Amino acid sequence: MKIFKESIIIVILSSLFGLISGTLLSSNEALLTTIPILLLIIPALNSLIGDISTVLVSRLTTHLYIGTLSPKIQKSKRLKEDFFGLLITLILSLIALLLIGYIVGITIGIKIVNPFLIIFIITLTILLIFIIMFAALFFSAIFLYKRGRDPNNFLIPFLTSLADFLTPLFLILFIIIFI
C-alpha cells in the first residue's frame, strides 16, 4: 500500500506527459511516414537523453550531499568534469546510435531520406536538449537541496517524461525549419 500511495500520482502524471509526446507524434504522422528512420530511432533518442540526465541528477545529488559541490549557482571544477564527461558520453552514444540506426534501417529496407541533414538535425536536437537539461537540472537540484529535499526523488521521475516530450518536440520543430 505504501509503494502504491507514494507512486500513483507521479506515475499517472508522467504517463500524461507521455500522451502529450504521443500527441506531438500523432499530429506529425505524415513526417514519420516520409522520414521513417525517425520512428526507428526515436525510442533510442528518448532513452539516451533520459539516461544521461538521470546519471547527471544522481551525480549532482551525491556531490551536494557529500559536499564536493557547494549549493551555489557557480562554476566549479567538479561541475565542469561532470559536464564534459557526460557530454563526451552523449556524443559517443549518439554516434553509435546513428551508426546502428542507419545500418539497421538500410538492412531492413527503410527508405533513407536526406541522411546528412537528418543526422545534423538529430545532433542539434540532442545537444540542445542536453544543454537545456544540464542547466535546468543543476538549478533545480540546488534549489531543492537548499530546501532540504532530495533532488533524486523529485527530479528523476520527471526526467524520462520530460525527455520523451522534448525530443520529438525539438526534432519536429527543426525538421519543419530545415526541410
Place this chain on the structure above:
Amino acid sequence: MEIQDSKGKIVKEAFPSELISIIGDILAGIVLSLLILPFDSFPVLILMIPALLSLRGNLSGPFIARTSRDFIIGHFSRRTWIENVLATYTLSIITAFFIGIFSFILDLILFKLFILPILYLILIPMISIILTLTISIPCSTGLNYLVFNRGLNPNNIVNPVMTAIDDFSTVFCFFLTIIMLGVP
C-alpha cells in the same frame, strides 16, 4: 568513488551500459517502423506508445531498485517480493486505464479520428503493460539474484540491461495486443 570521477572515468562507466540500452531501443524502433506503422489506426496507436514507454520506465525502474535494495540489505523474502509485484501490477492497471481514457479524450477533442472504440483504447494499454510486466518482473528478479550472488552491485548492472529488454518488450507486447484484439 564518485568524488574523484574524472570525465574519462564517467565515459568509461556510462558508455557501455548506454550502448546496451541503444541496441534494445533500436529493436523497439524496428517493431514500431516495420510492424506498427502499417496499421490504419497508427495515428491513434502512436498516441499511446510514448505514454506506455514512460509508464514502463516508472514501474519497472522502481521495482528493480526495490528488489536490488532488498537483496543488498538482506530483506529479500517471498513476502516483500509479492508485495512489490502486487503494487507494480496495481499501479500499472490503474495508470493504463487512465492512459486509455485520456487517449479517448484526446482523440475526441484534437484528432477526431474515431478509428477505435473506447473499449479498445482502454484494453490496449492495459493488456500490453500487463504482458510487458509479466516478462520484465521475472527477468529482472532473476537478473538481480544472479548479479547479487556473484558479489556485484545490482544497482549498477540490472537497470541498464533491463531498460534495453523492457523498451523492446513494451513495443513488442503492444504489437501482440493489437494483433490479439484485431485492431485495424
